[in-house]
Amino acid sequence: MSDENDTLFSKIVRGEIMADVLHQDGYVTAFRDIAPQAPVHVLIVPNEPIPTAADVEADHEPILGRMMTVARRIAEAEGIAEDGYRLIINCKEHGGQEVNHLHMHLLGGHPLGPMLTRIPPHLNETDDT
Ligand code: AMP
Numbered sequence: 001m002s003d004e005n006d007t008l009f010s011k012i013v014r015g016e017i018m019a020d021v022l023h024q025d026g027y028v029t030a031f032r033d034i035a036p037q038a039p040v041h042v043l044i045v046p047n048e049p050i051p052t053a054a055d056v057e058a059d060h061e062p063i064l065g066r067m068m069t070v071a072r073r074i075a076e077a078e079g080i081a082e083d084g085y086r087l088i089i090n091c092k093e094h095g096g097q098e099v100n101h102l103h104m105h106l107l108g109g110h111p112l113g114p115m116l117t118r119i120p121p122h123l124n125e126t127d128d129t
Contacts, residue, residue: 006049007049007099007100007101008099008101009029009043009045009049009099009101009103010049010101012029012031012045013029013045013047019031019032019034020032022042022074022077023044023070023073023074024047025066025070026047027046027047027062027063027066027067028044028045028046028047028063028066028067028070029044029045029047030042030043030044030045030070030071030074030106031043031045033105037107038107038108038109038110038112039108039109039110040075040078040080040085040106040107040108040109041105041106041107042071042074042078042105042106043103043104043105043106044067044070044071044074044103044104044106045101045102045103045104046060046063046064046067046101046102047063048060048063049101049102050063050101050102051100051101051102052091052092052097052100052102053089053091053095053102054091054092055102056102067104068087071087071104071106074106075106075108078108078109080108080109083108084108085106085107085108085109085112086105086106086107086108086112086115087104087105087106087107088104088105088107089102089103089104089105090105
C-alpha cells in the first residue's frame with residue numbers, strides 16, 4: 001500500500017492501532033475520538049482512505065450513505081438521539097482537517113452551543129484590532 005493511503009485511520013480500520021471501535025462493516029468503521037470534545041465524540045470513517053470531502057465521487061455514495069445511517073444508529077445506542085447531536089466533516093486546511101482520511105464527527109451528550117463560537121477576524125467587521 002502506498003504511504004498516502006496508509007493513514008492513521010486506515011491503521012485503526014485494519015486493527016493495527018488500538019481504538020475503542022463501536023462499529024465496523026464492509027464500508028465504514030466507527031470509533032471513539034481519542035480527545036473527546038463532548039461527552040459523546042465518535043468518528044465514522046470509510047474503510048477506504050478517501051482523503052477529504054473534496055475527493056468524493058459518485059462511486060462513493062454507498063459509503064457516504066452508510067456513514068449517515070451508522071451515525072444515526074450510534075447516536076441511538078449512546079442515548080443522544082432524542083436530545084440531538086451534531087455531525088461535522090472538516091475539509092482540508094480551512095476546514096480544520098487534521099487527519100487526511102475522510103471522517104465524520106458525531107458529537108453530543110450536552111448542548112453544543114452555536115456551530116462556530118469564534119468569528120474569524122477577517123469576517124468580524126466590528127473588530128478594530
Ligand atoms: P479533524 O480535525 O477533523 O481532522 O479530526 C481528527 C480527529 O481525530 C481529532 O478529533 C482527533 O482527536 C482524532 N484522533 C487523532 N488520533 C486519533 C486516534 N488514534 N484515535 C482516535 N481519534 C484520533
